[in-house]
Amino acid sequence: MASSFAVCGLHLRGRGSLVKCLQKVETSLHRSIGTNVVAAQTEATRKDEDEKEKDGHKSLYALQAERQEQAERSVLISCHSRTNEKKFLKYLSRHGEIKKHFFYESYGTYAVVEFANQESVASLLEGAAIPSISHECTVPFKSRLLSLSNLGSGDSPNQKSGLQCQPQTTVPINELIQRLSREESIDQQITFLTEAYQLTEENSRLRFLVCSLLKDIAAAYFPECIIKPFGSSVNGFGKLGCDLDMFLDLDGISGRNVKMPKSGLSLEYQMKRANSERSVTQSILSVIGECVDQFGPGCVGVQKILNARCPLVRFAHQPSGFQCDLTANNRVAMKSTELLYLYGELDPRVRCLVFTVRCWARAHGVTSSIPGAWITNFSLTVMVLFFLQRRSPPIIPTLDQLRDLAGPADKSVIEGNDCTFVSDLSKIQLSSNTETLERLLCEFFEFYATFTFSRRSINIRKGKEQNKPEVAPLHIQNPFETSLNVSKNVNATQLDRFVALCQESAWLLQQSETNTPKGHREGNTPTPWGLATILLPLHVAGVKISKKRRREPASDRIKGLLESLKNKNQQKVS
Numbered sequence: 001m002a003s004s005f006a007v008c009g010l011h012l013r014g015r016g017s018l019v020k021c022l023q024k025v026e027t028s029l030h031r032s033i034g035t036n037v038v039a040a041q042t043e044a045t046r047k048d049e050d051e052k053e054k055d056g057h058k059s060l061y062a063l064q065a066e067r068q069e070q071a072e073r074s075v076l077i078s079c080h081s082r083t084n085e086k087k088f089l090k091y092l093s094r095h096g097e098i099k100k101h102f103f104y105e106s107y108g109t110y111a112v113v114e115f116a117n118q119e120s121v122a123s124l125l126e127g128a129a130i131p132s133i134s135h136e137c138t139v140p141f142k143s144r145l146l147s148l149s150n151l152g153s154g155d156s157p158n159q160k161s162g163l164q165c166q167p168q169t170t171v172p173i174n175e176l177i178q179r180l181s182r183e184e185s186i187d188q189q190i191t192f193l194t195e196a197y198q199l200t201e202e203n204s205r206l207r208f209l210v211c212s213l214l215k216d217i218a219a220a221y222f223p224e225c226i227i228k229p230f231g232s233s234v235n236g237f238g239k240l241g242c243d244l245d246m247f248l249d250l251d252g253i254s255g256r257n258v259k260m261p262k263s264g265l266s267l268e269y270q271m272k273r274a275n276s277e278r279s280v281t282q283s284i285l286s287v288i289g290e291c292v293d294q295f296g297p298g299c300v301g302v303q304k305i306l307n308a309r310c311p312l313v314r315f316a317h318q319p320s321g322f323q324c325d326l327t328a329n330n331r332v333a334m335k336s337t338e339l340l341y342l343y344g345e346l347d348p349r350v351r352c353l354v355f356t357v358r359c360w361a362r363a364h365g366v367t368s369s370i371p372g373a374w375i376t377n378f379s380l381t382v383m384v385l386f387f388l389q390r391r392s393p394p395i396i397p398t399l400d401q402l403r404d405l406a407g408p409a410d411k412s413v414i415e416g417n418d419c420t421f422v423s424d425l426s427k428i429q430l431s432s433n434t435e436t437l438e439r440l441l442c443e444f445f446e447f448y449a450t451f452t453f454s455r456r457s458i459n460i461r462k463g464k465e466q467n468k469p470e471v472a473p474l475h476i477q478n479p480f481e482t483s484l485n486v487s488k489n490v491n492a493t494q495l496d497r498f499v500a501l502c503q504e505s506a507w508l509l510q511q512s513e514t515n516t517p518k519g520h521r522e523g524n525t526p527t528p529w530g531l532a533t534i535l536l537p538l539h540v541a542g543v544k545i546s547k548k549r550r551r552e553p554a555s556d557r558i559k560g561l562l563e564s565l566k567n568k569n570q571q572k573v574s
């Protein structure tokens with residue numbers, strides 16, 4: 001482990017000017033810690049209870065188990081926006097104590113209600129009626145997704161809506177730009193953006209609840225299955241509105257974790273055999289996908305994408321508003337989720353920078369929700385991590401360093417891939433690097449504006465650029481399946497756009513005209529500055545800038561950037 005990492009828990013110590021700005025972030029991270037849970041429950045069982053709390057933080061495994069258990073005690077109820085909350089709660093309390101509830105809007109108003117005991121859910125379901133529809137038929141599949149019908153006088157149409165709904169989407173970009181422009185430093189802007197975009201406690205609960213509802217469908221075939229969220233829903237980098245990646249975990253059934261008796265009589269199940277694990281995954285997903293399509297309340301637009309490298313069932317869950325991807329046998333992705341979560345926990349600057357870069361990329365169409373030749377959020381996140389490993393001193397350790405710190409319980413080999421890395425955060429030494437978020441953001445843009453993408457590959461396992469093993473324009477080595485390129489889909493046009501935007505944004509952040517706060521009067525629309533400027537479309541931010549460029553000699557750094565651009569173009573011509 002590099003000597004530049006100073007031993008430290010999760011709390012920042014002595015980071016001078018950063019501390020103030022990061023305190024806010026830390027608070028928000030503490031808030032979201034409870035929401036960011038991942039990793040296999042099967043692994044959780046082997047973790048000692050004592051190990052579950054380190055540095056005052058519950059382990060990932062414990063948190064995941066907690067969220068899943070909460071979700072099982074919860075129901076999702078469609079209700080009228082004018083529902084009388086008091087009456088509603090009183091009515092439901094007949095089935096038992098309510099621990100938590102909240103309302104939100106998504107194609108109507110919904111309530112998530114968590115009971116203190118599972119029996120209350122059973123009692124509530126027992127008392128629920130089958131809808132009586134005269135001209136249509138219903139599929140008689142009962143679930144924890146319910147509708148509230150008229151509760152009498154409390155629902156009077158003249159009554160103003162008293163329900164406070166929890167936001168499930170981010171503020172629109174224009175509003176964000178205005179809010180950012182009111183902040184007094186770029187560090188504060190970055191912190192604000194992170195807080196405004198990250199998943200809320202409620203949104204996270206809803207994600208686990210949707211997994212739990214889906215599990216009830218899959219359990220018709222596989223009673224011991226678990227459906228777990230992975231990807232940005234739980235890795236700490238999820239933005240409100242991000243998709244819900246789900247993993248159908250059948251390890252509890254497949255025998256992967258079962259010890260065989262060494263001698264004596266024993267029984268085993270007779271099971272149908274298949275040619276490959278892939279074909280088993282495909283047939284399981286095909287059947288579950290069919291079930292979701294035919295019987296899943298609120299599940300629409302079901303597509304079975306079974307020939308993809310990673311077979312999946314894609315659908316929209318209307319009551320939550322989530323776009324869902326259900327996969328199976330995708331344990332390497334669970335590991336990369338866990339790794340990203342760990343990096344996000346190590347230093348609050350990691351999440352701040354990832355959120356900012358993701359938001360910037362989305363604002364300029366570098367990333368898209370439609371699949372294509374764009375850079376994905378996952379690739380962008382890996383690029384940020386790599387950049388942070390390349391700082392001097394590095395802000396985060398390499399994956400090889402994390403592997404070297406792993407204990408015996410951390411050992412994990414999945415389909416021949418070494419996925420071992422330390423899970424105990426207290427064993428990881430933190431960096432003594434004290435760079436501000438503003439500096440890091442600017443340096444991030446410069447780093448990638450001048451990166452030799454034509455020859456070099458991004459590798460967070462080694463924390464060093466490597467020679468590119470293939471001709472793809474952008475090569476980012478998959479941290480665990482090291483022969484794979486996570487950005488294989490990216491074409492040269494998209495990469496060039498990314499590089500050009502990095503150059504422009506680095507330039508903008510270094511101009512005194514754009515990097516100093518503009519005073520504004522209360523009530524007036526503030527003039528965009530700092531981070532707000534680089535989120536604006538370039539033709540808006542660029543008009544004034546290009547005029548200024550002509551008048552002002554460029555700084556040496558900018559000259560360097562332009563030089564590199566010229567060289568790159570010459571390389572292309574020759």
Ligand code: CTP
Nearest residue numbers: 231232233242243245333336337376377378486
């Ligand atoms: N993943 C991976 N290799 C890839 C793509 C994805 O290992 N080539 C894993 C990562 O753990 C990733 C997860 O699958 O986080 C989900 O992928 P995706 O939905 O594309 O990315 P997210 O990180 O969830 O980001 P987004 O918010 O855009 O959904």
Ligand code: MG
Nearest residue numbers: 231232243245
């Ligand atoms: Mg995702």
